[in-house]
Amino acid sequence: MTMSNASHDKPAMDPALLAKLTGGLGDRGRVAKICSSFGEIYSEFFPDVIKSETGLDVTVNYLGCEIGYKNHLIDDLSSNVTLVDVTLRNWSQNITIACGNGFVITLMEHLLGATADTIEEPAHRLLSIIEMDLAVMVFDKIAKVLRSAVNAPGGFEPSLSVPHALEMRARPPEDRPDEFAAAINMSITLAGIVSEFSLIVPQTALLKTKVTPPKPKRQTGQSAEWTEQLGDQVRRSHVTLEAKIRLQDLTLRTISKLMVGDVIPFRDHGDVRVEVSANSKELYVCEFGRSGENYMVRVKDTMNSDDELIRHLMN
Numbered sequence: 001m002t003m004s005n006a007s008h009d010k011p012a013m014d015p016a017l018l019a020k021l022t023g024g025l026g027d028r029g030r031v032a033k034i035c036s037s038f039g040e041i042y043s044e045f046f047p048d049v050i051k052s053e054t055g056l057d058v059t060v061n062y063l064g065c066e067i068g069y070k071n072h073l074i075d076d077l078s079s080n081v082t083l084v085d086v087t088l089r090n091w092s093q094n095i096t097i098a099c100g101n102g103f104v105i106t107l108m109e110h111l112l113g114a115t116a117d118t119i120e121e122p123a124h125r126l127l128s129i130i131e132m133d134l135a136v137m138v139f140d141k142i143a144k145v146l147r148s149a150v151n152a153p154g155g156f157e158p159s160l161s162v163p164h165a166l167e168m169r170a171r172p173p174e175d176r177p178d179e180f181a182a183a184i185n186m187s188i189t190l191a192g193i194v195s196e197f198s199l200i201v202p203q204t205a206l207l208k209t210k211v212t213p214p215k216p217k218r219q220t221g222q223s224a225e226w227t228e229q230l231g232d233q234v235r236r237s238h239v240t241l242e243a244k245i246r247l248q249d250l251t252l253r254t255i256s257k258l259m260v261g262d263v264i265p266f267r268d269h270g271d272v273r274v275e276v277s278a279n280s281k282e283l284y285v286c287e288f289g290r291s292g293e294n295y296m297v298r299v300k301d302t303m304n305s306d307d308e309l310i311r312h313l314m315n
Contacts, residue, residue: 028067031203035065035184037211038199041149042186045214049141056110056190063185063196070094070181071172073200077183080124081196082132083169084139085161091152092205094179097142098166100195101127103188104135116191126165135163142197148214150205182206243297244275245288 039062050058066073074083077098086095105122108131127135143158172178184199246267258264266272272288274297286297 031067031182031206032065034206034209034211035182036062038146038149038184039063039186041211041213042145045148046142046145046186046188049145053137053141054107054111056107059189061187061189063187065185066183067203068180069178070096070200070202071178073181073183074098074166074169077166077198078196079166081166081198082127082135082163083166084143084163086139086143086146086158088143088147088150088152088158089156090154091150091209092202094202095146095158095205096200097139097197098200099135099138099142099197100188101125101131102193103190103195103197104131104138106190106193106195107138108134110191119191119193121193127163132163136160139163142199145214146199149211150209151212179204239278241276241278241283243286243288244277245272 043060043062046060047058050056066076074096077083078100080101081098082101082104083096083098086097087093088095101124102122104127106119109119111134139160143160147156147158180203181200182203184201185196186198187194187196189195248265248267250264266288274286274288275282276284276286276297276299282303284299284303285301286299288295288297290296
């Protein structure tokens with residue numbers, strides 16, 4: 001008579017029960033209260049951080065929290081967000097911060113000199129390379145408020161990954177167990193444009209945390225530094241230009257019979273007008289010519305001021 005292996009017959013413990021026993025899953029009311037404390041911190045202090053860095057006024061409001069597996073919470077985010085993964089030594093190694101692209105786009109336009117009455121609701125799109133640079137600064141400030149609120153032992157600074165779009169996020173290995181977390185959701189409003197940001201934090205960190213308001217610090221001179229750094233990044237960016245020359249009108253019959261080697265004359269006589277554009281925005285009026293072996297265009301007039309040209313290129 002053979003003996004059955006008792007360890008094989010024993011059913012696996014329910015993941016939720018195991019998490020509750022090991023401090024990885026708390027009572028929903030308790031978790032919601034902790035998340036609300038974070039909401040109060042960000043509502044009160046994050047506008048001051050943005051004001052001190054940029055000179056701009058924003059409003060932040062707590063929207064509530066979602067509770068579940070961390071990867072599921074990230075999958076449920078809007079597709080119009082950018083993410084960073086954050087570690088804070090002695091607190092949590094698995095934090096994710098999401099920020100709505102609309103806030104970064106609107107902030108960029110303001111820092112480049114646009115006024116509130118000229119800014120429209122931003123399109124749902126991925127951030128440009130330069131906007132990603134600005135997002136690094138935004139995520140850094142969000143993480144710094146988190147660090148101050150949790151007061152982790154050792155006073156270590158948060159470490160942030162490179163920002164990435166939600167659709168570019170690597171899928172976690174299937175054999176890696178997920179953990180219970182909470183998504184702390186905030187709205188942020190700049191010049192009437194409302195966006196959101198979220199902190200997705202494992203409950204193992206939340207449940208051991210006493211949230212404390214950060215000590216206010218007077219920060220001066222940061223706005224000019226931010227704007228100068230951003231302006232330098234913008235002006236060093238490479239932009240692909242396109243030149244459009246109007247050709248002589250032809251009938252459909254003639255166009256349909258064009259063969260390789262046929263020539264279509266320019267419409268203009270003398271100086272040939274060329275319209276130069278980038279990102280579908282007209283920038284310059286030029287004249288067409290030749291310099292040695294190379295064809296070229298010479299700028300004759302600009303469509304807008306320097307600042308307006310830069311803002312056009314950023315859209």
